[in-house]
Amino acid sequence: MAFYKDYAKVLVAVDCIIFGFDEGKLKILIGRRKIDPGRGEWSLYGGFVAANEDVNDAANRVLYELTGLKTLYMRQVGAFGKVDRDPGERVVSVAYYVLINTKDYDDNLRRQYGLEWVSVNAIPMLFSDHNIMVQKALKLMKQKISTEPVAFRLLPPLFTLTQLQRLYETILDTELDKRNFRKRVKEFSYIEKTELIDKTSSKRGAYLYRFNQHHYQEEQTFKL
Amino acid sequence: MAFYKDYAKVLVAVDCIIFGFDEGKLKILIGRRKIDPGRGEWSLYGGFVAANEDVNDAANRVLYELTGLKTLYMRQVGAFGKVDRDPGERVVSVAYYVLINTKDYDDNLRRQYGLEWVSVNAIPMLFSDHNIMVQKALKLMKQKISTEPVAFRLLPPLFTLTQLQRLYETILDTELDKRNFRKRVKEFSYIEKTELIDKTSSKRGAYLYRFNQHHYQEEQTFKL
DNA sequence: TCAAAAGTGTTAGATTTACACCCATGA
DNA sequence: TCATGGGTGTAAATCTAACACTTTTGA
Numbered sequence A, B: 001m002a003f004y005k006d007y008a009k010v011l012v013a014v015d016c017i018i019f020g021f022d023e024g025k026l027k028i029l030i031g032r033r034k035i036d037p038g039r040g041e042w043s044l045y046g047g048f049v050a051a052n053e054d055v056n057d058a059a060n061r062v063l064y065e066l067t068g069l070k071t072l073y074m075r076q077v078g079a080f081g082k083v084d085r086d087p088g089e090r091v092v093s094v095a096y097y098v099l100i101n102t103k104d105y106d107d108n109l110r111r112q113y114g115l116e117w118v119s120v121n122a123i124p125m126l127f128s129d130h131n132i133m134v135q136k137a138l139k140l141m142k143q144k145i146s147t148e149p150v151a152f153r154l155l156p157p158l159f160t161l162t163q164l165q166r167l168y169e170t171i172l173d174t175e176l177d178k179r180n181f182r183k184r185v186k187e188f189s190y191i192e193k194t195e196l197i198d199k200t201s202s203k204r205g206a207y208l209y210r211f212n213q214h215h216y217q218e219e220q221t222f223k224l
Numbered sequence C: 001t002c003a004a005a006a007g008t009g010t011t012a013g014a015t016t017t018a019c020a021c022c023c024a025t026g027a
Numbered sequence D: 001t002c003a004t005g006g007g008t009g010t011a012a013a014t015c016t017a018a019c020a021c022t023t024t025t026g027a
Helices: A055-067 A107-112 A130-147 A161-172 A178-187 A213-223 B055-067 B107-112 B130-147 B161-172 B178-187 B213-223
Strands: A009-022 A025-032 A045-048 A073-080 A091-099 A115-119 A158-160 A191-198 A206-211 B009-022 B025-032 B045-048 B073-080 B091-099 B115-119 B191-198 B206-211
Touching: A009 A055, A009 A130, A025 A045, A025 A161, A045 A055, A055 A073, A055 A091, A073 A130, A073 B073, A091 A130, A091 B091, A107 A115, A130 A161, A158 A161, A158 A191, A161 A178, A161 A206, B009 B055, B009 B130, B025 B045, B025 B161, B045 B055, B055 B073, B055 B091, B073 B130, B091 B130, B107 B115, B130 B161, B161 B178, B161 B206
Parallel strands: A009 A091, B009 B091
Antiparallel strands: A009 A025, A009 A045, A009 B009, A025 A115, A073 A091, A158 A206, A191 A206, B009 B025, B009 B045, B025 B115, B073 B091, B191 B206
16 A cells, blocks of 8 residues: 655654743743753653654644643644754654643643743753744744734633733733723623632732633634 | 654655736646546645655755746645545645746646646645645735735736735735725835836836835844 | 726724723731 | 722824825727
């Protein structure tokens, strides 16, 4: 069943840029590479695509291995195919970015894998072309977050408007006007105010909001 | 030097979505597949990535083979990695979209390769997942064209404002106001009016404009 | 002389931005 | 009682959208 003889086969890998929002900073998960070549260098977390595995599934598998989380928000960044990008052997890698709520990620698991959350403003030199992957992922993610409500993926299910605003400010790297921000939020039916109040961040307490996926999809279909 | 033994290697291919603007329509180049499996089906033009070839270079090579053109505007659409996407064998494919001025493309070459320009509004069923590639390429291209001046890549070096407007109208699938459009164009220093006049499309004649890449890059760097 | 495309400004409406004070509470 | 973060509306400025007539020329 070899239709396409005479053509070269190469290893295909997936690499994950895992974004989290913590301590008012946008961070990614990186670790020290545990295999040669490049052992000990900072690196994204990745893995090889198996013979009978969808590339997207491979990314999901790798991510599940790592975090124990499923149904994450994941988008492809692109394929990276320079010949010598991996010093070991030719590997074509497909990068994905993922948005997670850092609170959902077990910190023991993190330590077990030897991973660290590092601010996107202070990313060290990474293995191979991983810095380029991260930059591209960041660009795509910023673009996405400014046109679609995916910010929620980086927050707990219930969040205050101040939290949401800080998140947008951090990602878009700009200050937003509190009143204008709240005015805008009111227009989106998919951002639901609850009667719950968070008192951890202020004495007075702030209303908690939640994202209603159902309402969002309704709006989307209505647009067509 | 095999560092990563025990992992599966797969064929990697590139597929090209070649956009052109002709007869007031946005079109792509497709042909009848000449190899098994799927021989005779409509398909994008593509090729396999060689052992020592950058994936991007492979796309450029395939495109040069096909069109004789270099330095085309080319962007990656993404990697397509379903296990059974190719009925012959496992192939991970990286899709690219390309913008060309149809006048630069030798029509004999087109016939030699058995390719046809088909309107993006009337694309037949294509081999494998190629329809999905085209849809994604279209979406990305529309997005790109509405934020960056790449439309010029689809036009001759000299063009009239009416041509430019029709191009935007076609791609964005919307009617634009002539006066507002021209007002906007005047603001962009990289769209230069020449003293040349085109008389093929009207009795009165229309001024020809050109795109000044240099001016565009200046504006870009200024933004930072 | 007339049909067909080129060219040109103004105004109303919509959107975006700027801005300052009172509220509730725990320490 | 006061320091801290939560919550609220209005007006100016900017941007966007709507709109109609004159010009040129070849047939």
